[in-house]
Amino acid sequence: MTSLLQYFSKFNPLSKEAEDAIIKISTVVKIKKNQDLQPIGHTCKTIYFINKGIARIYYYKNGVDITESFSFENTIIARVESLFTGNPSRKGIQVLEDSEIIAINATQLFDLYDTYPEIERLFRKIFEKAYVDTVNRMEGIQFHTAEEQYIALIKEQPTLLQKVSLKHIASYLGITQVTLSRIRGAIR
Amino acid sequence: MTSLLQYFSKFNPLSKEAEDAIIKISTVVKIKKNQDLQPIGHTCKTIYFINKGIARIYYYKNGVDITESFSFENTIIARVESLFTGNPSRKGIQVLEDSEIIAINATQLFDLYDTYPEIERLFRKIFEKAYVDTVNRMEGIQFHTAEEQYIALIKEQPTLLQKVSLKHIASYLGITQVTLSRIRGAIR
DNA sequence: AAAATCCTTTTACAAATGTTAAATAATTAG
DNA sequence: CTAATTATTTAACATTTGTAAAAGGATTTT
Numbered sequence: 001m002t003s004l005l006q007y008f009s010k011f012n013p014l015s016k017e018a019e020d021a022i023i024k025i026s027t028v029v030k031i032k033k034n035q036d037l038q039p040i041g042h043t044c045k046t047i048y049f050i051n052k053g054i055a056r057i058y059y060y061k062n063g064v065d066i067t068e069s070f071s072f073e074n075t076i077i078a079r080v081e082s083l084f085t086g087n088p089s090r091k092g093i094q095v096l097e098d099s100e101i102i103a104i105n106a107t108q109l110f111d112l113y114d115t116y117p118e119i120e121r122l123f124r125k126i127f128e129k130a131y132v133d134t135v136n137r138m139e140g141i142q143f144h145t146a147e148e149q150y151i152a153l154i155k156e157q158p159t160l161l162q163k164v165s166l167k168h169i170a171s172y173l174g175i176t177q178v179t180l181s182r183i184r185g186a187i188r
Numbered sequence: 189m190t191s192l193l194q195y196f197s198k199f200n201p202l203s204k205e206a207e208d209a210i211i212k213i214s215t216v217v218k219i220k221k222n223q224d225l226q227p228i229g230h231t232c233k234t235i236y237f238i239n240k241g242i243a244r245i246y247y248y249k250n251g252v253d254i255t256e257s258f259s260f261e262n263t264i265i266a267r268v269e270s271l272f273t274g275n276p277s278r279k280g281i282q283v284l285e286d287s288e289i290i291a292i293n294a295t296q297l298f299d300l301y302d303t304y305p306e307i308e309r310l311f312r313k314i315f316e317k318a319y320v321d322t323v324n325r326m327e328g329i330q331f332h333t334a335e336e337q338y339i340a341l342i343k344e345q346p347t348l349l350q351k352v353s354l355k356h357i358a359s360y361l362g363i364t365q366v367t368l369s370r371i372r373g374a375i376r
Numbered sequence: 377a378a379a380a381t382c383c384t385t386t387t388a389c390a391a392a393t394g395t396t397a398a399a400t401a402a403t404t405a406g
Numbered sequence: 407c408t409a410a411t412t413a414t415t416t417a418a419c420a421t422t423t424g425t426a427a428a429a430g431g432a433t434t435t436t
Binding site for chain 2: 412413414415416
Binding site: 182 | 422423
């Protein structure tokens with residue numbers, strides 16, 4: 001759990017009691033490549049922290065597998081559109097290599113907010129940052145070409161290319177595999 | 189300020205003292221059509237609530253005016269990618285008709301978080317909802333055609349069409365005016 | 377090691393969108 | 407009210423992206 005506490009301390013340092021309270025509602029999960037951490041259709045009541053590995057949020061659009069986002073080591077992953085609304089999610093979380101994940105029980109976490117304002121503040125800040133990242137990514141999607149985005153992606157996340165299949169990267173960029181292949185060809 | 193307090197109460201009812209504390213750091217602004225509420229380049233230190241009117245967040249991409257989002261009566265508008273990071277924003281907020289806006293001083297608001305955990309909770313919930321809306325909109329942008337989005341837009345926000353020029357709607361949808369005209373022609 | 381499966385690239389063609397310019401419609405300013 | 411400006415539509419053509427199918431690589435399974 002050290003990496004998790006270290007991650008937290010970057011947002012909002014916690015008292016020992018608050019740290020312990022979070023650890024008490026968290027479990028470590030080991031999960032094999034290509035397995036679902038959470039299946040499509042369930043209501044999200046867990047916030048995950050990736051200790052080791054890579055995960056993606058995905059869903060099906062007209063029968064086609066779409067990757068909504070990737071998450072890397074030492075980051076949080078959650079389907080917020082279910083977590084914050086209580087609605088079942090049409091999205092699943094899948095692990096793309098053998099991974100070690102910390103699962104934080106969100107129901108119990110939200111209860112802790114009443115006792116520990118510092119925990120509420122911590123997660124407020126964590127999700128504010130995630131919100132900002134999402135706004136910035138939306139700008140990318142909407143107003144940059146697929147080629148610009150692909151170039152930015154391999155610059156900012158070079159490991160992604162080695163670990164994730166191109167079809168997932170293509171759907172993440174909102175284009176087909178064929179178009180991504182063409183872009184790769186054009187760059188060379 | 190009644191409408192603002194009513195808006196708050198839907199997220200997290202406040203004590204009288206907390207309400208007063210927020211009112212104390214808020215001012216009412218009247219602003220004429222097409223004026224900037226906040227210009228491009230400034231660091232966002234204000235959260236706006238639209239009492240009356242319509243506003244949009246916009247910026248320039250290769251010299252072209254792009255609408256990132258619209259906001260309607262009885263909603264909050266803020267450039268979160270500046271508000272939460274302290275970075276200057278490349279985006280501006282413009283009003284699209286004569287409007288009445290409540291401006292909440294964000295610096296002072298964030299200070300209130302220490303004294304009033306209920307206020308911190310209120311804005312946590314407000315921005316959690318905004319985050320969810322953004323995630324859902326991103327899904328729309330990336331995986332629905334412009335025509336699907338336009339049809340959804342006029343269904344969900346029929347007033348938009350009467351009040352906003354088509355070029356703003358086009359850039360909001362990530363397409364050119366010409367393409368939007370074709371879509372409108374095809375629907376008829 | 378061979379067979380089977382999955383991933384990636386390539387090709388040919390179709391469909392959608394962008395660009396530029398002109399024509400028409402609507403709105404604003406004097 | 408008219409002129410000027412701005413907004414919207416239409417047209418012709420170029421470019422991009424999608425679709426479907428096939429071929430070539432790579433990886434996994436038996």
